Amino acid sequence: xxxxxxxxxxxxxxxxxxxxxxxxxxxxxxxxxxxxxxxxxxxxxxxxxxxxxxxxxxxxxxx
Numbered sequence: 001x002x003x004x005x006x007x008x009x010x011x012x013x014x015x016x017x018x019x020x021x022x023x024x025x026x027x028x029x030x031x032x033x034x035x036x037x038x039x040x041x042x043x044x045x046x047x048x049x050x051x052x053x054x055x056x057x058x059x060x061x062x063x
Contacts, residue, residue, distance in 0.1 A: 004045040005035070011043050 011032075012019040025031035026041065032051040033039045 005042040005044060006048060008041050008043075011048060014048070 006014070008019045008022050011054060012022055015022075022031060023041075026034050027038040032043050036042070
């Protein structure tokens with residue numbers, strides 16, 4: 001099985017937020033797990049999807 005990795009810019013585009021917001025989340029220990037290859041932060045698509053599922057809200061549920 002191939003591991004798909006997203007750059008910070010790709011994940012920011014997916015979530016419609018700035019790359020700086022992702023960096024801030026990571027510095028707070030929040031957000032999906034970050035893998036660093038050299039100095040480059042990368043996000044495994046499987047981790048991103050798991051994070052999205054765990055933080056999904058449905059209408060009518062309290063936040």
